[in-house]
Every structure is written in structure tokens, then in C-alpha cells.
Amino acid sequence: MDYYPIFLDVKDRCCLVAGGGAVGTRKAFGLARAGARVTVVSPDFSDELSNMPVSAITLKKKNFEDSDLDGMSLAFAATDNMQLNAGIRQAAQKKNILCNIADGRDKGDFILPAVVERGDLIFAVSTCGASPALSKHLRLALEARFGPEYGILAALLGRIRAILLERGHDPKGHRKTFCALLDADLPEKIAAGQTRQIDTVLAGILGEGFSLERLMPDFGTREL
Numbered sequence: 001m002d003y004y005p006i007f008l009d010v011k012d013r014c015c016l017v018a019g020g021g022a023v024g025t026r027k028a029f030g031l032a033r034a035g036a037r038v039t040v041v042s043p044d045f046s047d048e049l050s051n052m053p054v055s056a057i058t059l060k061k062k063n064f065e066d067s068d069l070d071g072m073s074l075a076f077a078a079t080d081n082m083q084l085n086a087g088i089r090q091a092a093q094k095k096n097i098l099c100n101i102a103d104g105r106d107k108g109d110f111i112l113p114a115v116v117e118r119g120d121l122i123f124a125v126s127t128c129g130a131s132p133a134l135s136k137h138l139r140l141a142l143e144a145r146f147g148p149e150y151g152i153l154a155a156l157l158g159r160i161r162a163i164l165l166e167r168g169h170d171p172k173g174h175r176k177t178f179c180a181l182l183d184a185d186l187p188e189k190i191a192a193g194q195t196r197q198i199d200t201v202l203a204g205i206l207g208e209g210f211s212l213e214r215l216m217p218d219f220g221t222r223e224l
């Protein structure tokens with residue numbers, strides 16, 4: 001395995017993106033979505049970055065300098081100049097900052113996957129740099145196969161799990177319970193808004209007191 005897959009909590013961490021073109025923009029928005037404090041340094045910016053409302057992304061209109069890395073947790077070299085990108089990586093290494101390079105494989109500390117987000121359920125696909133187009137293709141296939149109902153399912157199971165864990169630790173019993181829930185066609189029932197059928201499944205497997213209304217009062221207002 002060329003890379004170690006990991007889900008990173010970047011909330012409130014400062015991240016630098018060098019290069020405000022299409023690639024830098026995609027990376028900056030992805031980071032901001034995950035709650036990072038993003039700075040993009042670039043002599044010019046994409047329309048998307050230029051026109052965004054005041055947000056978590058700070059724009060610094062200038063060429064990259066090593067000092068831009070100060071205080072950063074992660075760096076992304078996304079300029080159209082390969083030599084400069086390599087220089088950004090070197091400068092980041094000196095400061096112990098992990099750096100992604102947009103222009104080639106095996107040159108950065110980490111690479112980005114194609115992502116499908118369904119609430120807390122996240123699919124991340126990588127080909128270790130072999131074929132980003134394949135990652136994107138599979139991302140689209142996953143998006144078509146696993147709709148928003150899976151995000152709702154993840155939230156529902158999360159709430160059930162929190163209650164069961166509060167009652168006590170029982171890995172074997174909980175495994176059996178969740179296998180039964182996952183065998184009960186819940187995604188289809190959620191997608192069809194079949195609240196009564198969902199309640200029947202919940203009560204049958206978990207016992208009385210487990211209803212959609214109690215576990216997820218906002219179910220009816222969630223968008224599918």
C-alpha cells in the first residue's frame with residue numbers, strides 16, 4: 001500500500017493553498033467544508049474564489065513566500081509551476097508541515113481522494129496517483145448507488161448506538177443488533193419515507209421505545 005488512508009480532523013487548523021486556479025480552488029473549498037481555516041496565496045484567483053462571500057477562506061494576492069507557511073498545519077502546492085511546487089514542499093518539510101503536490105505522484109506527503117459525502121458517511125476513493133479519472137468515475141458510480149438515504153441511515157444508527165453504549169458495553173450483542181438492522185432494507189424504506197415500516201423494524205429488533213420520532217425527530221424535515 002503506497003499511502004496510508006486516514007480521515008483527518010482539520011477543524012480550526014490553518015491550512016495553506018498556494019495557487020488560486022481550478023485545482024487550488026477545489027482544494028480550498030474541500031478544506032473549508034471540513035472546517036479548516038484556509039489561506040490561499042496566489043497572484044490571481046479563480047472567479048469562484050474571487051466572488052465568494054466573506055467566509056473561512058482568506059485570499060492573499062501575491063507570490064508564495066516561505067513565510068506563508070508559518071503556523072500552518074498542512075500545505076497544498078497547487079501552482080502551475082512544477083519547480084515552485086517542489087520548492088514549496090521543501091520549505092514545508094523544513095518546517096515539519098505535511099505538503100500535498102498537485103502536479104505529480106510520489107512527490108508530496110499525501111494525495112487527495114475523490115469524495116462522496118452522505119452526512120457522516122464518507123466514501124474516499126484513491127488510485128495512489130495512477131488514474132485520478134478512475135477515482136472520479138468511481139466517485140460518480142458511488143454517488144449514483146448510495147443516495148442521501150445512506151446519510152440518514154448513518155445518523156439513525158449513530159443515535160441507536162449511542163443509546164446502546166450508554167446502557168452498557170456488549171460488542172457481541174451490539175454486532176448482532178446492527179447486523180439485523182442492516183439486513184432490514186432500511187435505506188429503501190428511508191428513501192420511500194416509510195416511517196411506519198421503519199418503526200416496525202426498530203421495535204422488532206430493539207424493543208418498544210425505539211421509534212423514528214424519538215430517535216430522529218427531524219426525520220420528516222430532512223431533504224432526500
Ligand SMILES: C[C@@]1(CC(=O)O)c2cc3[nH]c(cc4nc(cc5[nH]c(cc(n2)[C@H]1CCC(=O)O)[C@@](C)(CC(=O)O)[C@@H]5CCC(=O)O)C(CC(=O)O)=C4CCC(=O)O)c(CCC(=O)O)c3CC(=O)O
Pocket residue numbers: 026027030100101102103104105110111112113114115125126127128129130131132133134135136139
Ligand atoms: C496525485 C494527485 C495529487 C493530488 O492532487 O492530491 C493528482 C494528480 C493529478 N491529477 C491530474 C489530472 C486530473 N485530476 C482529476 C481529478 C481529481 N484529481 C484528484 C486527486 C489527485 N490528482 C491525486 C491522486 C488521486 C488518485 O490517484 O485517485 C481528485 C481525486 C481529488 C481532488 O483533486 O480533489 C480529483 C477528482 C475529484 C472528483 O471526484 O471529481 C482529473 C479528472 C477531471 O478533471 O475530470 C484529471 C484529468 C484526468 C486524469 O489525468 O486522470 C494531473 C494532471 C495530469 C496531466 O498533466 O495530464 C495530476 C498530476 C499528475 O498526475 O502528474
Ligand SMILES: NC(=O)C1=CN([C@@H]2O[C@H](COP(=O)(O)OP(=O)(O)OC[C@H]3O[C@@H](n4cnc5c(N)ncnc54)[C@H](O)[C@@H]3O)[C@@H](O)[C@H]2O)C=CC1
Pocket residue numbers: 018019020021022023024041042043044045046062063064078079080081082084101102103132
Ligand atoms: N491534482 C489534480 O487534481 C490536478 C492537478 N493538475 C496540476 O495542478 C496544477 C495547477 O492546475 P490548475 O489549477 O488547473 O492551474 P491554473 O493555471 O488554473 O492555476 C495555477 C495558479 O497558480 C498561481 N501561481 C502561479 N505562480 C504562483 C506563485 N509564485 N505563488 C502562488 N501562486 C502562483 C497562478 O496565479 C494560478 O492562480 C497544474 O500544474 C496541473 O499539472 C491539473 C489538473 C488536476
